[in-house]
Amino acid sequence: MADERIIAALDVRTLDEVKALVGQLGDSIIFYKVGMELFYAVGPQVITYLKSKNKRIFLDLKLHDIPNTVAEGLISLMKFGVDIFNVHASGGFTMLSQAAQRIKEAAHAAGVRPPKLIAITVLTSMNETDWRSLGMTMPIAEQVVNLAKLSQRAGLDGVVASPREAAMIRKACGRDFMIVTPGVRPRGTANNDQSRVAAPAEALRNGANQLVIGRPIYAAPNPKAAVDSILAEIAAV
Template identity: 60%
Template sequence: MADERLIVALDFHEMDKVQALVENLGDCVSYYKVGMELFYSVGVEVITYLKQQNKEVFLDLKLHDIPNTAARGLCSLARLGVSILNVHASGSYTMMKTAIDQLRQETARTGIPCPKLIAVTVLTSIDQTDWTAIGQKTNIQEQVVRLAKLTKQAGLDGVVASPQEAQAIRQACGEEFMIVTPGVRPSGVATNDQSRIAVPMQALKNGASHLVIGRPITAAKDPHAAALAIIKEMEMVR
């Protein structure tokens, strides 16, 4: 049985690889993330396919633009019927507030279910060296929590943040706030391009509501077995 807290990242650019993985994973995975690589390559086709398979979709395009442009973009994407959309929290309170207000108004007007809207705080690939190089004076966790609180104030449903900041965000933003965490790596698996990571059980204990996991499943010799092992670990935390 699928654990809806697990979101498998489809880090491909070809539909045949998507279909092969989804068929392999079957009923043990119900939620998938479609990011820039895949969406820019095959477009709406992948959303249509996943919906036909009764899967939920996190469309991870990280909109970051002037308020009205970001808001109208989200309204267009909502028509695809995905479950989660996202923006960059660094786009400002005004951008996020405009985005969520227009998204809810548009979906109410058209009768489309309103997707959850979450905001990216600080990318999990960024380490302290990169953080300092772009001129940041505060530490990463302090900035992540600041952006999470701003996201909640703007009325969004949650954030994307690393599992290392999940506990502080949970304390600052409450139990109903979504915390979607990339950078989750089972023990013994390569970290790849992620810097701020944790194992699945620890990420959930820290306060994560959803775990985004890609290559530990998609690049495994047996993706189905890899997913089941992760789900088994996740089931130990409720």
Template identity: 55%
Template sequence: MADQRLIVALDTTDRARVEALVGELGELVGYYKVGMELFYSQGPDIVRCLRQQGKEVFLDLKLHDIPNTVAQALRPLVGLGATMLNLHASGGTKMMKAAATALREEAKLRNVPCPKLIAVTVLTSMDATEWESLGCVREIAQQVSELAKMAQAAGLDGVVASSQEAALIRKACGDSFAIVTPGIRPAGSATDDQARILTPREAIEAGADYLVVGRPITAALEPRKVAEDILRQMKEGKL
């Protein structure tokens, strides 16, 4: 059975490439992230296709607008069967509460399992220099912690955050609050455009529940071999 803590990011517009990658990874990977690139180019059918193959889907659209707009935008997404959806915590408490309410109402109306709803805190591509250039007074880690607490109070299931802040979030929000961490890079791999990163083992040890890994796997000459290595590193962390 696949380790559902590993989510492979399908950040591409190429449907054929997605099908080939999912086929190559086979039973090893059971959870995939469909982001803006893939969803906007291929449409909702890509989510349905993955679900028909028995795969879990994190639909990563990072919704951010006024409360009513986000709430109504989430309703049709419930019907796609994604396991997890997200929005930006910086949209505020009212937006997050409206979204959580709409999601649960829609799932009940459709008589389907309610997807997890999580909030993006601070993008993992953001470093301290760029953060300061935005005029932010709090340090990144402090802001992430505060946004996580806001999301939990608004009724969300978890957050997206750098693995570097995972331990802080776990302390602030408890064991039942989901922490999804992108910016994972196996030891020795390129950082690409990620700034706040950890290795798979470090992320698990810090308290992350799910690791989102894209280019280290999807751009590799042997994706399955890299995925196997990442899963091995994850098992070396705390279970």
């Protein structure tokens, strides 16, 4: 059985690239992330394709708008039957709570299981210099924990945060709160545009439930070998 702790990011632009990668990875990956780059390029057909292959899907569109717009957007996206949606925690408590409540109501009315709803805390590309340029005075880690607690109070299932903050979130929000971590870089791979990173096993030991891994997989000379190496690293965690 595939390890659902690994979510492979499909940060590509064509359905042909998706099919090639999914074909190479086969049964080793069950969970895929579809982000803006891919969804805006090919639309819902990528969701249809992944579901035809019995894959699970994290639709990573990072909704952030006034409360009603976000809630209605999520309800519209529910028709695709994906497993995880996300919004920006910085949209505030009202936006978060309305999104969580209304997506559950819509799922109940449709007779389907509601997707997991998680909130972006602070993007993993953000470093302290960028953070201060926004006028922020508290450290990134402190704000990440604040946003995680806010999201939990609003009724969300979890958050997206860097692996460096996972342990603090786990301590603040308990073991049932979902933590999804991008910014995961296997040892020996480049950080690229990520600032707050950790290796896969370290991220899991810090409290992460699932790891979003993109370029170290899809840009590898042999993506299947890259996944096998990651799976071997986390097998004992």
